[in-house]
Amino acid sequence: xxxxxxxxxxxxxxxxxxxxxxxxxxxxxxxxxxxxxxxxxxxxxxxxxxxxxxxxxxxxxxxxxxxxxxxxxxxxxxxxxxxxxxxxxxxxxxxxxxxxxxxxxxxxxxxxxxxxxxxxxxxxxxxxxxxxxxxxxxxxxxxxxxxxxxxxxxxxxxxxxxxxxxxxxxxxxxxxxxxxxxxxxxxxxxxxxxxxxxxxxxxxxxxxxxxxxxxxxxxxxxxxxxxxxxxxxxxxxxxxxxxxxxxxxxxxxxxxxxxxxxxxxxxxxxxxxxxxxxxxxxxxxxxxxxxxxxxxxxxxxxxxxxxxxxxxxxxxxxxxxxxxxxxxxxxxxxxxxxxxxxxxxxxxxxxxxxxxxxxxxxxxxxxxxxxxxxxxxxxxxxxxxxxxxxxxxxxxxxxxxxxxxxxxxxxxxxxxxxxxxxxxxxxxxxxxxxxxxxxxxxxxxxxxxxxxxxxxxxxxxxxxxxxxxxxxxxxxxxxxxxx
RNA sequence: CGGGAUGUAGCGCAGCCUGGUUAGCGCACCUGACUGGGGGUCAGGGGGUCGCCGGUUCGAAUCCGGCCAUCCCGACCA
Numbered sequence: 001x002x003x004x005x006x007x008x009x010x011x012x013x014x015x016x017x018x019x020x021x022x023x024x025x026x027x028x029x030x031x032x033x034x035x036x037x038x039x040x041x042x043x044x045x046x047x048x049x050x051x052x053x054x055x056x057x058x059x060x061x062x063x064x065x066x067x068x069x070x071x072x073x074x075x076x077x078x079x080x081x082x083x084x085x086x087x088x089x090x091x092x093x094x095x096x097x098x099x100x101x102x103x104x105x106x107x108x109x110x111x112x113x114x115x116x117x118x119x120x121x122x123x124x125x126x127x128x129x130x131x132x133x134x135x136x137x138x139x140x141x142x143x144x145x146x147x148x149x150x151x152x153x154x155x156x157x158x159x160x161x162x163x164x165x166x167x168x169x170x171x172x173x174x175x176x177x178x179x180x181x182x183x184x185x186x187x188x189x190x191x192x193x194x195x196x197x198x199x200x201x202x203x204x205x206x207x208x209x210x211x212x213x214x215x216x217x218x219x220x221x222x223x224x225x226x227x228x229x230x231x232x233x234x235x236x237x238x239x240x241x242x243x244x245x246x247x248x249x250x251x252x253x254x255x256x257x258x259x260x261x262x263x264x265x266x267x268x269x270x271x272x273x274x275x276x277x278x279x280x281x282x283x284x285x286x287x288x289x290x291x292x293x294x295x296x297x298x299x300x301x302x303x304x305x306x307x308x309x310x311x312x313x314x315x316x317x318x319x320x321x322x323x324x325x326x327x328x329x330x331x332x333x334x335x336x337x338x339x340x341x342x343x344x345x346x347x348x349x350x351x352x353x354x355x356x357x358x359x360x361x362x363x364x365x366x367x368x369x370x371x372x373x374x375x376x377x378x379x380x381x382x383x384x385x386x387x388x389x390x391x392x393x394x395x396x397x398x399x400x401x402x403x404x405x406x407x408x409x410x411x412x413x414x415x416x417x418x419x420x421x422x423x424x425x426x427x428x429x430x431x432x433x434x435x436x437x438x439x440x441x442x443x444x445x446x447x448x449x450x451x452x453x454x455x456x457x458x459x460x461x462x463x464x465x466x467x468x469x470x471x472x473x474x475x476x477x478x479x480x481x482x483x
Numbered sequence: 484c485g486g487g488a489u490g491u492a493g494c495g496c497a498g499c500c501u502g503g504u505u506a507g508c509g510c511a512c513c514u515g516a517c518u519g520g521g522g523g524u525c526a527g528g529g530g531g532u533c534g535c536c537g538g539u540u541c542g543a544a545u546c547c548g549g550c551c552a553u554c555c556c557g558a559c560c561a
Contacts, residue, residue: 013494013495013510020555022554022555023554023555026553026554030494031494037552037553039552041551041552041553093560094560096559096560097559097560118561147561149560149561151559151560152484152558152559152560153484153559153560155554158561159560159561163561165561210560220561231561232560232561233561234561235561267561268561269561270561271561272561300520302519302520303519303520304518304519305517305518305519307519336519336522337518337519337521337522337523338519338520338521338522339519339520339521339522339523340521340522340523341521341522342520342521342522343521343522344522346521355520357519357520358520359520360520367520450557
């Protein structure tokens with residue numbers, strides 16, 4: 001096969017982003033070996049490379065939770081059906097998505113068990129036992145767990161029947177304190193998303209129809225993906241006293257009265273892995289921000305038939321140097337051609353590639369290629385680790401800036417409904433518009449444009465009238481088509 | 484859950500309409516040689532219950548029915 005034809009054949013294994021974003025995403029997930037389909041509908045296998053990305057995301061969040069006084073625990077996968085039914089809105093919200101265990105040990109169970117879709121019910125039940133006095137508060141517990149929500153339409157990472165996440169559940173003395181916690185976590189989510197995953201997000205409050213079933217109010221961070229659709233990247237709920245009342249979680253207050261606690265819950269999931277893919281990837285594959293890259297640097301030795309003798313020792317030396325500087329590095333000493341390796345690691349999104357061959361060794365230098373800009377530069381071996389670290393920081397920053405610029409360029413403020421519709425049909429993204437607060441208007445807008453309110457960043461009336469009706473606006477809402 | 488499409492080797496596909504020996508092609512894989520700074524060349528080789536179950540037929544990848552899975556578009560959700 002001629003060279004060009006061959007290159008094209010390779011490229012067809014990844015659908016171009018502009019041609020079919022959805023297919024592009026699936027191609028990346030599969031070809032970069034992030035995940036694979038399993039024999040169970042809607043359930044994916046997270047492969048080692050994808051899991052490594054998740055672990056880095058997980059570690060970043062976990063460190064922040066601990067810094068802010070939270071501790072980890074683990075609650076059961078199974079929840080007696082009756083517990084789930086204690087909070088009316090909560091059951092209603094989750095009922096269609098719940099999986100049940102009806103038989104076990106060869107017998108039908110007396111009470112069906114629910115496979116947790118989320119853990120408010122079981123955790124609330126335990127909190128009721130553990131909390132007596134205001135001195136027991138606040139309780140700040142997080143758990144890393146799997147949950148199951150029966151989904152009709154699934155996509156790897158973005159929506160799967162079983163997924164991994166973190167769910168924080170806290171109990172407080174006052175409403176103010178619970179609200180402070182809810183917002184503090186929202187800030188924390190935004191910080192990790194932006195600084196670690198290089199994914200710019202919009203923080204704001206969800207509309208009534210989009211809030212968590214059983215919550216007083218829900219806040220979210222929303223990110224804009226490469227196709228102009230928004231991804232809900234994390235949610236933080238102020239539960240008020242709803243669950244405390246349903247599960248009878250009470251404490252004796254400082255003034256001797258008995259009161260219900262004020263709760264919060266909040267979570268981020270493996271969906272974030274999909275978010276990273278769709279925020280940064282290009283037609284050559286994945287682009288990973290250094291802070292979530294399992295390998296931040298790949299070293300590719302180059303040389304003649306004797307490269308194992310002439311080049312490899314130097315490559316190993318460099319690997320050692322970078323490794324002891326705390327950089328995640330791998331050395332590709334497979335017996336493949338260099339060009340093949342380049343493409344392979346680009347597909348996998350490794351931020352920096354170090355090429356080392358005879359010419360470099362002569363100059364006591366290496367060639368470093370960036371995944372984000374594809375620039376190559378020669379760097380002296382002396383002090384390489386420091387320069388590499390600087391480059392990694394620069395890639396991290398560049399990816400964030402690029403994503404933020406994209407987001408800003410795809411965010412428009414509109415004042416008429418005509419404009420609104422035009423934007424949604426033309427170049428989708430966020431549309432900022434005043435909204436009257438009516439669920440009806442919200443539903444109509446969704447009907448007519450497919451766009452939903454992602455969230456409302458600022459509280460307080462913006463002035464002016466609703467984009468769809470003539471009522472006074474209660475908030476400025478960020479609309480978008482969503483995942 | 485409705486509408487549409489697809490399922491043949493690890494990946495991408497042809498064959499199916501019009502049923503007929505051992506089911507093909509490219510890439511990938513294995514062996515060897517030459518190679519090596521952007522997906523190499525040559526030679527030889529391995530790999531398939533044609534998604535599953537049933538039916539029609541002398542005979543099914545091919546026709547019919549059911550089921551399952553995946554993808555796309557809609558209704559519901561981290």
